Amino acid sequence: MSTSIHTRKRTARTTGILALPLLSVELLAFFFAASAPSPLFVVFQNRWSLGASTLTIIFAVYAIALLVALLTAGAVSDHIGRKPVVITGILVQIGAMAMFVAADDVHWIVAARIVQGLATGIVTGALTAAIVEAAPPDKKHIGVMLGSVSPLAGLALGALSSGLILQFSDTPVLSTFISLAVFFAVAGVLTFFIPESATPRPGALTSLIPRVSIPPAARAVFLASVPAIISVWMLGGLYLSLVPSTMTEILHIHTGLASGVAIAVLNGVGALTPIILRKRDSRTTTLIGAGALTAGVTITMTAIGFGSAPAFFIGTAVAGVGFGSAFSGSIQRLSPLVAPHQRAELFAALYVVSYLSFSIPAIIAGRMVAPFGLLQTELVYGAVLVAMALVALITGLIGGRDREE
Numbered sequence: 001m002s003t004s005i006h007t008r009k010r011t012a013r014t015t016g017i018l019a020l021p022l023l024s025v026e027l028l029a030f031f032f033a034a035s036a037p038s039p040l041f042v043v044f045q046n047r048w049s050l051g052a053s054t055l056t057i058i059f060a061v062y063a064i065a066l067l068v069a070l071l072t073a074g075a076v077s078d079h080i081g082r083k084p085v086v087i088t089g090i091l092v093q094i095g096a097m098a099m100f101v102a103a104d105d106v107h108w109i110v111a112a113r114i115v116q117g118l119a120t121g122i123v124t125g126a127l128t129a130a131i132v133e134a135a136p137p138d139k140k141h142i143g144v145m146l147g148s149v150s151p152l153a154g155l156a157l158g159a160l161s162s163g164l165i166l167q168f169s170d171t172p173v174l175s176t177f178i179s180l181a182v183f184f185a186v187a188g189v190l191t192f193f194i195p196e197s198a199t200p201r202p203g204a205l206t207s208l209i210p211r212v213s214i215p216p217a218a219r220a221v222f223l224a225s226v227p228a229i230i231s232v233w234m235l236g237g238l239y240l241s242l243v244p245s246t247m248t249e250i251l252h253i254h255t256g257l258a259s260g261v262a263i264a265v266l267n268g269v270g271a272l273t274p275i276i277l278r279k280r281d282s283r284t285t286t287l288i289g290a291g292a293l294t295a296g297v298t299i300t301m302t303a304i305g306f307g308s309a310p311a312f313f314i315g316t317a318v319a320g321v322g323f324g325s326a327f328s329g330s331i332q333r334l335s336p337l338v339a340p341h342q343r344a345e346l347f348a349a350l351y352v353v354s355y356l357s358f359s360i361p362a363i364i365a366g367r368m369v370a371p372f373g374l375l376q377t378e379l380v381y382g383a384v385l386v387a388m389a390l391v392a393l394i395t396g397l398i399g400g401r402d403r404e405e
Contacts, residue, residue: 019194020134024146026086026187027127030120031154032161033093033180034062034240035267037100037113039163039260040173041244048106056366059241061110062117063359067352069121071210074348077126078341079204081196086130089123090188097181101174124351129343132335133197144335145278147347148328149271155236156267163260172256201341214349218337222349225330227392228286229350230357231293232327234385235319237362239263242369242378249374251309262316269320274328282332283396289326290393294386296322301382304375326392 041055077085096119099112128147135143166172214222244259251258277285296319303311330350338346361381368377 018190019197020131020143020146022187022190022194023086023127023131023134024150026090026123026191027131027147027150028154028157029180029183029187030089030093030123030127031151032158033097033116033154034120035155035158035263036162036176036180037109038159038240038244038263039166039256040176041259042248042256043166043173044106044109050106051370053366053369054106055244056241056362056369058106058109058113059237060359060363060366062113062120063237063355063362065114065117066121066124067117067355067359068210069118070124070348070352070355071212072208073122074125074352075207075213075345076204077129077198078344079201079207081198081200082126082130082133082344083191083194083196085126086123087188087191089119089126090184090191092122093119094181094184094188095119097177097184100177101181103173121351121355125344125348128347129340130197132343133340134194140335141278141332144332145274145328147335148331149274149324152267152324152327153271154267155240156264156271159260159263159267161260163257163264166256166260198341198344212349212352213345215338215342215346218334218346221333221337222346224395225286225333226353227388227395228290228326228330229353231290231385231389231392232323233354233357234361234381234388235266235293235297235323237358238365238378238381238385239266239316241362242365242374242381245369245374246304246378250304250307250378251312252307253309262313265313265316266320266323269317270324270327273321273324277325277328282329284329285325285332286329287393287396289322289324289329290389290396291322292318293322293326293389294393296320297382297385297389301379301386304378304382322389 037058041058044050045055073085092115096112096116099108099115103109103112131147131150132140132143162172162176165175169175239262243262244256247253247258247262274285277288280288296315296317299315299318300312303315334346334350335343361384365377365381
């Protein structure tokens with residue numbers, strides 16, 4: 001009997017230790033899958049003669065579907081637990097990967113992106129909250145950092161990996177999405193064996209009513225963080241929607257690997273920056289982010305205006321510093337302000353703002369390409385983005401220190 005009890009305790013400790021890396025990799029993988037299609041847009045363009053506006057629609061429907069899922073299922077894991085929500089999202093994601101594999105026209109790609117957006121929206125709040133909860137009690141900052149770095153690392157690795165597959169594989173679409181489907185299947189099985197970190201409580205059905213709710217204790221800091229969040233995700237939307245067309249039409253680089261590298265540089269630098277700045281307080285990290293965004297986007301737009309690929313990648317790297325530090329700083333500021341049972345609700349609200357900023361400006365930009373041209377559209381987009389980053393910088397400078405520091 002004692003041996004059996006000891007074995008069960010040892011197994012529980014082992015699965016508990018594995019929870020943090022597993023959940024972090026799962027969050028990374030969802031964003032890996034989100035950016036993986038972008039370099040493959042070249043394949044879709046050649047196969048079905050698609051224009052920049054159509055590519056923007058393929059990008060945008062993902063973000064809109066994600067928003068719908070966030071608004072309905074974003075906080076449900078606070079009521080039924082993290083694991084059921086994560087496993088459901090994984091199953092939906094496997095369905096999306098299967099649709100990409102089966103696609104024989106652009107309508108299938110659009111449908112696959114919608115299902116993929118729903119899957120990501122279902123799990124984003126639950127996974128982010130579960131990562132924080134899986135961190136050791138005296139090292140919650142590790143969970144906060146992983147929760148902010150994993151999406152950016154996933155976006156970087158997804159774009160770079162599919163770009164490399166595109167360069168060296170004869171079947172890049174099949175290779176990319178079959179590999180992802182297998183990974184998610186394995187991850188779903190492993191998730192069954194990790195401990196549940198949230199205590200179930202009533203109100204699950206009520207939580208499915210679409211709404212955005214910010215816990216009162218975090219509202220002031222949340223509102224102060226909005227300009228930084230908007231500028232960060234406007235930048236991400238630009239790269240995932242229009243940069244593939246920018247590479248071919250403005251910078252005259254006719255390979256999907258180039259757009260994959262650009263997205264990887266932005267998000268890869270963004271993922272590394274919070275690690276480098278981990279000893280800085282959240283306010284300083286956010287200010288560095290707003291300043292780097294302003295400088296990086298200015299360099300990038302200048303490079304586009306002059307058609308300079310080297311300057312474009314330099315500006316992308318500088319913007320990546322801002323991308324990572326502004327987003328990470330915002331999460332670091334917000335996370336300590338709420339109770340554990342409010343975390344998924346808070347992160348869902350944060351990602352609603354993020355994905356509105358990610359999708360709506362890109363959709364508008366896609367509609368403007370035909371009448372005004374790609375170059376003029378991107379320059380105006382960049383000017384709006386710089387203005388928003390400056391608002392974030394000024395807000396941070398005059399706002400004083402956060403109440404939580």
